Amino acid sequence: MANKKTGLLAPDKNRERTSADGRRERSRSSRARIVDALLQLVAAGEVSPSAARVAETAKVGLRTVFRHFDDMDSLYREMSEAIEERITEVLLQPFKADHWRDRLLESVERRASVYEIIMPYRVSADTKRFESEFLQQDRLRLLRLERTALEATLPQSVLDDRVQTRALSLILSFQSWRALRQDEELSVSEAKAVVARLLANALSTIDA
Structure with a gap:
């Protein structure tokens, strides 16, 4: 809880916020690596890389791929958006x-x-x-x-x-x-x- 005199969060609340921020940052990093892995594989000539191949290249678990993307369709959607930005x-x-x-x-x-x-x-x-x-x-x-x-x-x-x-x-x-x-x-x-x-x-x- 907040200290009434200083308005600062108590140490345990600070730790919780830091931990949550860290999880969000790791999540964003994993998602970006997954998309980048698909882009790398396709650019290298792998016309239809599997989710397992994407996970291996991104250095994440297969479950992580599907935690961020419901299916390969949603991953291809993100790939399309990334290419359009380029x-x-x-x-x-x-x-x-x-x-x-x-x-x-x-x-x-x-x-x-x-x-x-x-x-x-x-x-x-x-x-x-x-x-x-x-x-x-x-x-x-x-x-x-x-x-x-x-x-x-x-x-x-x-x-x-x-x-x-x-x-x-x-x-x-x-x-x-x-x-x-x-x-x-x-x-x-x-x-x-x-x-x-x-x-x-x-x-x-x-x-x-």
Whole structure:
């Protein structure tokens, strides 16, 4: 209890508060290590790491993983949030160009930077999405964000041509980038050159 003269907590209360603060800090530290472990494993090429593998990498018990996360779905949700924090700065950079055509060409470089960051995590999520309602919905959300970012750049006369808009969307999509980098085994510079060529060819057919 508090000392009436000093207003300070009695020693036993101080110990209880210190102990509670210590538990909360350890809990936050464990949770952060678990998320970081998943990010490390996926970045290293483990497309679908198990909870046991995450626990081993985080140096915590398996029960600790599920004490912080009800299931792997909730862990993937936190992974998605962590990746979005990494790419927000790139996404929010203003375009240097004024004309929409130049902005689209500028977006090749920007999207390449973002796609390189998120590629291992998107590939991992895609392998698990049929087992996870969250990952299914998150994939659709990301596809909408890609499309919305493109459509915000295009003039209405181009948007009115649905086929043309979808063609541009496909050229600049993550799926196209993944195919070039993984299936075609191109370097980053080669993949960017292919996307830029496809985009330039598509733009040459548009009068706007």
